[in-house]
Amino acid sequence: MSVPGLSPRSVSDDDWPHMLRLDATNFGHVTDPAALSAWRTLIHDGAALVVADGPDVVAQSSFLDLQLTVPGGAVLPVAGITWVSVAPTHRRRGLLRSMFTDLHDRITTPIAALTASEGGIYGRFGYGPATVRHEWSVDRRVALFRSDAPDPGGVRIVTPAERVDEFAAIHDRWRRSTPGGLVRPRALWDDLLADRDEDRAGGSALFGFLHADGYVLYRTHGSGPRHVRVVELTAATAEAHVALWRALCGLDLMERIEAGTHPADPLPYLLTDARTVRTTAATDELWLRLMDIPAALQARTYAHDVSVVLEVDDAFRRNGGRFALQIRDGRGVCTATDAAPDIVLGHDVLGSLYLGAHRATAFAAANRLRANDSELVRDIDRAFVSDVPAQLGFPF
Ligand SMILES: CC(C)(COP(=O)(O)OP(=O)(O)OC[C@H]1O[C@@H](n2cnc3c(N)ncnc32)[C@H](O)[C@@H]1OP(=O)(O)O)[C@@H](O)C(=O)NCCC(=O)NCCS
Structure with missing residues (x-):
């Protein structure tokens, strides 16, 4: 039930200080106004909403103008929803739902x-988790590289703030070939490398390693035995990946290295004892909702031929329906249809399948994707898999 008399409206310039305070209250973290200015360069007119109760902003949500890489390398415009907050004094009265209804009407x-x-x-x-992130704790003191592991070298210690151009160029190469990759504009690079105290989570200033095809940004944490927390490790080649991990593992006085990565990261295979890499959590990261199902399904490439009628259930916007998807030689043709469905699935499930990080057979086992023909479900697995693991381009 929504709050009587309170409805979303577009933001005005006067709202932003109030929005900063609401965001800080909910997340327990004060965003610097300079950081807000950087992110606002990606929020265009009409893409930010608030709900006001008298003089107070009590709810807000926005979307960023982002560019997302999909399997096969096409880059699509994407609305990156962010700054979602409802005041603790006004929660569970339908304000998020009313804002989302309005916000999604504005997304094209x-x-x-x-x-x-x-x-x-x-x-x-209608959003499904579309990338998988593994949190690692690497016991650096006992982690040893195998004798046959490559040792390409080429890593230099750098001062991060001085290397924005090199980092940006490497990230740009990486994101073009990585499903889930995002164009990161210069304003967001400057924001990251501003390295403000409040962004350090109690850790040191940023340290950096640079290779011709990769970089690591990290902080050290703790007193006594210190440990490393990787902020970002981007490797555009396998050589850069091993070279950067060798540099991290060369930090003799650090007890362990904590890093987030994707499930197919090859580091454990490079070590004499894969157990020195402990996965401490497996989490979702990027969530997707396909707003235009035929356009999205036709934009990516596929690894297997299949012909299927999908019935997509969209309880939120009634934007689902039946879609015939014909995949031949890697490309899909998708059109609305009245034909009987082969597979019935939720809108969120389609979002989870889109980048190839989750399998249709797993959703079928959970009764969230239903089909009479189990071989067809395995064909969907074969078609949607991505040879490059999906990863989030950068947090937003
Ligand atoms: C999460 C948050 C935005 C929800 O706002 P809200 O106005 O209380 O949500 P609504 O009342 O509109 O609820 C909409 C639906 O989501 C559900 N919901 C809301 N918060 C939820 C939560 N934390 N977990 C699970 N379900 C939740 C409601 O039950 C409701 O379900 P229904 O409409 O299907 O019956 C709000 O609690 C908040 O600002 N939290 C702190 C900041 C935050 O986490 N923001 C999200 C950043 S990604």
Whole structure:
């Protein structure tokens, strides 16, 4: 039930200081106004909403103008939903739902994306987790590279703030070939490398390693035995990946290295004892909602031929329906149809399948994707798999 008399409206310039305070209250982290200015360069007119109760902003949400790489390398405009907040004094009265209804009416891109503070919120709005992140703790003291592991070298210690152009060029090469990759504009690079105290989570200033095809940004944490927390490791080649990990593992006085990565990261295979790499968590990262199902399904490439009628259930916007998808030689043709469905699935499930990080057979086992022909479901697995693992381009 929504709050009587309170409805979303577009933001005015006067709202932003109030929005900063609401965001800080909910997330327990004060965003610097300079950081807000950087992110606002990606929020265009009409892409930010607030709900005001008298003079107070009590709810807000926005979307960023992003560019997302999909399997096969096409880059699509995407609405990156962010700054979602409802005041603790006004929660669970329907304000998020009323803002999302209005916000999604304003989105014209084929895909909408977000990252989620909690896993239970966004499925009902047709979003599915589309990348998988593994959190690692590497016991650096005992981690040894195998004798046959490559040792390409070429890593230099750098001062991060002085290397923005090199980092940006490497990230740009990496994101073009990585499903989930995002164009990161210069304003966001400057924001990251501003390295403000409040962004350090109690850790040191940023340290950096640079290779011709990769870089690491990291902080050290703790007193006594210190450990490394990787902020970002981007490797455009396998050589850069091993060279950067060798440099990190060369930090003799650091007890362990904590880093986030994708499930197919080859580091454990490079070590004499893969158990020195402990996965401490497996989480969602990028969530997707296909706003224009035919356009999104036709933009990516596929690894297997299949012909299927999908019935997509969209309880949020009634934007689902039946779609015939014909995949031949890697390309898909998708059109609305009245034909009987072969597969029935939720809108959120389609979002989860899109980048190839989750399998149709797993959703079928959970009764969230239903089909009479189990071989067809395996064909969907074969078609949607991506040879490059999906990863989030950068947090937003
Ligand atoms: C999460 C948050 C935005 C929800 O706002 P809200 O106005 O209370 O949400 P609504 O009342 O509109 O609820 C909409 C639906 O989501 C559900 N929901 C809301 N918050 C939820 C949560 N944290 N977990 C699971 N479900 C949730 C409601 O039950 C409701 O379900 P229904 O409409 O299907 O019955 C708000 O609690 C908040 O600002 N939290 C702190 C900041 C945050 O986490 N922001 C999200 C950043 S990604």
